[in-house]
Amino acid sequence: MNEKKYVYLDYAATTPMDPRVVEEINKHFTNTYGNPSSLHYIGQKASKVLEDSRAMVASLINARPEEIIFTSSGTESDNLAIKGVAYKNKKKGNHIITSAIEHHAVLEPCKRLEKEGYEITYLPVDRTGLINLNELENAITDKTILISIMFANNEIGTIEPIKEIGEIAKSHDVFFHTDAVQAFAKIPLDVQEMNIDLLSASSHKIYGPKGVGMLYIRDGGKGKKGGKYIEPLMEGGGHENKMRPSTENVPGIAGFAKAVEIAKNELHIEAERLTKLRDKIINTITTNIEHCYLNGHRTKRLPNNVNLGFNFIEGESILLSLDAEYIGVSTGSACSSKSLEPSHVLLAIGLDPQEAHGSLRVTLGRFTTEEEVEYFLEKLPPIIERLREVSPLGVKKKLNARNQNETHLSKYG
Ligand SMILES: *Cc1c(COP(=O)(O)O)cnc(C)c1O
Numbered sequence: 551m552n553e554k555k556y557v558y559l560d561y562a563a564t565t566p567m568d569p570r571v572v573e574e575i576n577k578h579f580t581n582t583y584g585n586p587s588s589l590h591y592i593g594q595k596a597s598k599v600l601e602d603s604r605a606m607v608a609s610l611i612n613a614r615p616e617e618i619i620f621t622s623s624g625t626e627s628d629n630l631a632i633k634g635v636a637y638k639n640k641k642k643g644n645h646i647i648t649s650a651i652e653h654h655a656v657l658e659p660c661k662r663l664e665k666e667g668y669e670i671t672y673l674p675v676d677r678t679g680l681i682n683l684n685e686l687e688n689a690i691t692d693k694t695i696l697i698s699i700m701f702a703n704n705e706i707g708t709i710e711p712i713k714e715i716g717e718i719a720k721s722h723d724v725f726f727h728t729d730a731v732q733a734f735a736k737i738p739l740d741v742q743e744m745n746i747d748l749l750s751a752s753s754h755k756i757y758g759p760k761g762v763g764m765l766y767i768r769d770g771g772k773g774k775k776g777g778k779y780i781e782p783l784m785e786g787g788g789h790e791n792k793m794r795p796s797t798e799n800v801p802g803i804a805g806f807a808k809a810v811e812i813a814k815n816e817l818h819i820e821a822e823r824l825t826k827l828r829d830k831i832i833n834t835i836t837t838n839i840e841h842c843y844l845n846g847h848r849t850k851r852l853p854n855n856v857n858l859g860f861n862f863i864e865g866e867s868i869l870l871s872l873d874a875e876y877i878g879v880s881t882g883s884a885c886s887s888k889s890l891e892p893s894h895v896l897l898a899i900g901l902d903p904q905e906a907h908g909s910l911r912v913t914l915g916r917f918t919t920e921e922e923v924e925y926f927l928e929k930l931p932p933i934i935e936r937l938r939e940v941s942p943l944g945v946k947k948k949l950n951a952r953n954q955n956e957t958h959l960s961k962y963g
Contacts, residue, residue: 557877557922561755561854561915562704562732567805568757568916574808575759578801586798587787591926596800603807607764608812611749612740616770619790620762620803624731624752625655626766627762630794631727631748632659634780635696636668639725643693647671648900649681649710652700655750656729660698669693678847679708679899687718696725700791701733701749705895705911706846707855709733716745725779731755732852737821741766748780753802758809758914762802767793816916824853824914827923831856831912834927839934845896845909856912859901863937864911871933877926880911 558566566573584596605615621627634645636646648660650672660670671689673681681699690697697719702709712728719726727748733739734751743747746766753762770791773779786795815819828851836842860868865881872879881893892906901909912926 555876557925559912559914559918559922559926560878560880561918562911562913563880564754564760565721565757565915566917567759568809568812570812571758571805571808575801575805578804582800582804586800587789599800599804600798603803606807606814607751608766610735610739610746610814611766612742613766617766617768618792619765619767620798620806620812621790621794622796622799622877623763624653624729624755625763627651627750627752627763628655628727628729629659630700630765630783631750631767631780632656632696633663633783634793635725635727636663638779638781639695640656644668644692645671645691645693645697646698647673647686647689647694648698649673649675649700649831651675651705651708651895652698653678653729653731654703655731656698656700658833664802666769673699675708675898677889677900678850679703679706679845680850681710681715683711683714683718683956686715687722690718690722690724693726694722696727698727698729701728701730701739702737702852702855703846703895704732705893706857706899707732707852709737709852710748713744719747720745730785732855735810735817736854738817741768746797753806753809756809756813759802759807762806763797763846764806765793767791799857818938820916821853824918827914827918827920828853828856830929832858832925835866835930839931842934843900845899854914854918858910858916859905860908860910860934861905861933862908863941864907866907867937867941868910868933869932870930871937872926874932876931877929880913881907881909 582596582599584592585594586597586600604618608615608618642666646668648656648670665669673685675681699710699715701712707713725747729750730739731752733880736755747768749766752824764878767780771778771780783794784795789795789798797798832844836844837856843859845857845859862959869881892903896906896909
């Protein structure tokens with residue numbers, strides 16, 4: 551298959567690297583080989599690249615450089631934020647509030663903590679994927695130490711009321727972590743204005759290399775009474791403000807910082823362009839295809855996310871048919887796409903398992919063109935029609951309709 555011709559519409563799963571990032575990384579692979587902890591010239595050169603990268607990443611979210619630590623992924627950042635705060639604050643309390651629609655990188659650490667004696671509240675969401683702020687506030691007890699609510703959902707694109715959550719957390723003196731992997735470098739984000747204490751992001755979702763992530767930690771983890779409010783999950787050297795031992799992946803981090811720099815310059819224009827393409831897909835498909843609906847919020851939504859439900863057919867069949875036309879989409883989160891379990895996010899917004907199986911996620915990005923969107927919009931309707939004709943669910947629907955017309959019962963009725 552000619553990869554150039556392939557229409558990649560799965561940017562929420564991962565992004566191709568921006569060529570400008572590739573160029574930057576290549577430079578550092580050869581020039582910046584030093585260990586940033588070494589005191590000699592070569593080491594200090596690497597240290598300078600590391601610290602410049604930290605400052606760049608911090609500047610995108612209105613943080614200070616010493617509040618950023620680099621990790622290996624969004625998953626690691628989520629684990630460190632949640633377990634690191636939970637373990638350090640065990641004496642203060644054992645209660646954590648999160649939501650039912652979090653990424654597995656948040657839900658699984660929470661489940662682990664439950665086994666270790668912590669209590670976790672999984673807040674429900676409404677039909678559009680939003681948590682309820684009153685429910686959040688009512689869930690807080692004197693044992694609550696942490697609220698972890700994602701900035702924007704990776705499957706349905708819904709953007710949570712982060713600023714309001716930050717205010718609630720602050721007024722109750724509870725730490726607030728947000729998994730911002732999908733929102734970071736895509737929409738404006740300000741840790742001061744939004745009262746965020748901890749924020750996770752990942753390089754490979756923003757046109758940087760895989761295997762690099764970051765965690766913003768307010769005041770570098772220093773608590774109000776001195777001492778730290780978060781502890782590391784690994785033992786080793788004193789890297790990354792003693793929060794994350796391991797010799798830093800300098801070329802990868804420099805690539806991540808380059809990706810941030812590009813996003814800083816292009817974020818607004820890109821968001822506007824993608825929103826137009828997004829709405830074109832949503833409007834065209836929901837008007838032209840019957841028994842089809844949008845999942846997630848219509849406007850409080852990531853600029854690049856479309857999630858559609860199609861009655862009577864399975865998302866997997868649509869995905870495979872589109873793939874045969876050189877179009878790559880997803881049925882839910884990439885991590886669970888190999889399992890037959892319906893998406894926990896779609897169930898949480900109130901779809902039944904059958905409806906959840908009929909969903910398709912289309913996510914756009916920097917290299918998505920108008921022509922590619924046109925191509926997708928041309929290929930999808932006949933696929934849906936053909937699948938509905940051959941699907942047992944579709945057949946049943948037709949028979950039901952005929953039965954109603956002829957007012958007699960068939961053996962399929
Ligand atoms: C991709 C993703 C993660 C995991 O990030 P990795 O860098 O792939 O480990 C976590 N949360 C959300 C919302 C994501 O989309």
